[in-house]
Amino acid sequence: MSFINYIAETAAAPEASGDVFSALGIDWRLLILQIIAFLILVFLLGKFVYPWLMKQVDERQTAIEAAAKAATEAQASAAESQQEVEALMHEARTQAAEIVDTAKLEATQMLSASEEKARSTAEKIAAEARIEVEKSIENAKRELHDETLELIALATEKVIHTKLDKKADAALIAAALKETK
């Protein structure tokens, strides 16, 4: 551990003589020289080196800020586009709903109209059929009436054995029918 003793001795010897600065190795001439040398170094670097480095850093910072600004603008634009798309989608959905409602309404109306038309057609057909049936019944009645008259005439002829002419026969039948009624 003799080197530690050496340090202690080196430090203690000048201190004993009262020269603390010398013990620490402080020399005012060297101190001033080093201050001047360091200031010259600062001046040289500050004049010829740091401006370029700072300019480069500034340019990079400006580029980053510009990129950040562009990104913010792009984000805002994207958000705006999204809103526009949403608005368009909403409008499209509304229009589609309106179209569907209109189509449903028209379909219902068409169905109702078709039903009505079918019903009226059916009623018309039924009415015509009824008229036809009534006409047929009327014709049948008339034919039956005529045949009945003929039968009665024949029957009467056989009963009375007399051939009646058509006029007298009709008069007799009419009188008979009148009595039956």
Add this chain to the structure above:
Amino acid sequence: MSASLFAAMELHVSISSQPVFHLWSIPVTNAMLTGLVGVIITLAILWYVGGKVKRGKYNRFVGLVQWVFEGLLKQINDIIPDKKLARKITPLAVTIFFMVLINYWLSVVPGLESITWNGVPVLRSLAADLNFTLALAVITIVTVQMYAIKYLGAFGNGGRYFRNPIKDPIGSFEGILELIGEFSRGVALALRLFGNAFAGEVLLIVIAVLTSYLSAVVLPAFLAFELFIGFIQAYVFFVLCLIFTSLAVSHHGPSPDHSPAPAKKKKAVGRA
């Protein structure tokens, strides 16, 4: 045998730097010679990087130095809110960082003190020379005072230290403490860097002596540790320089606002 081999190293431990020769009666110390090498390396690196950046030619080394510079610049802007003041203090603060870093790292170079002339090591770490650390501290404190005077005015800055003890006894005492604080800051700046660098050198010698031949295996870990300490010391000196500047130009009133006071010139223009 190993003891006698490593015993030679004991003689190289000295608190003060030793003069190698005299130039016009001014001693040229071994720390100054190493410092000259450090200055040349610092200038060469930054000049090379600056030139490359100026021409727009980049490589990994330029990118590394630029990355460090950008980090330092960000720190400066974070600590000193006033952009103009931050730009003004940048050359000093960044040069302090690079000079301390490179000179501290030079102390870690193996065999630095093995080259002797008339029994005196030719090279010795500049960071372990109190003249250098004191010079940096003096420059920092004087610069801080200059900016404080510029931003607060001579009377405003003086008012930080000297107040009427009758009107404001507590403030007056606070001012005295502030004045003592300014001196202690400077002394602490100088002694912190010197103490770390010198202790680092002694540590390496102690480890070399204690581990003898094993030092070839053990020392690299301590060398790496010293490199890290060198970075920390450079960064601490750099940050303290900025913090002292920021504190000096801040308002010291009842308001908690610590933003820099506007410069006197600006005030004059505003009044005009």
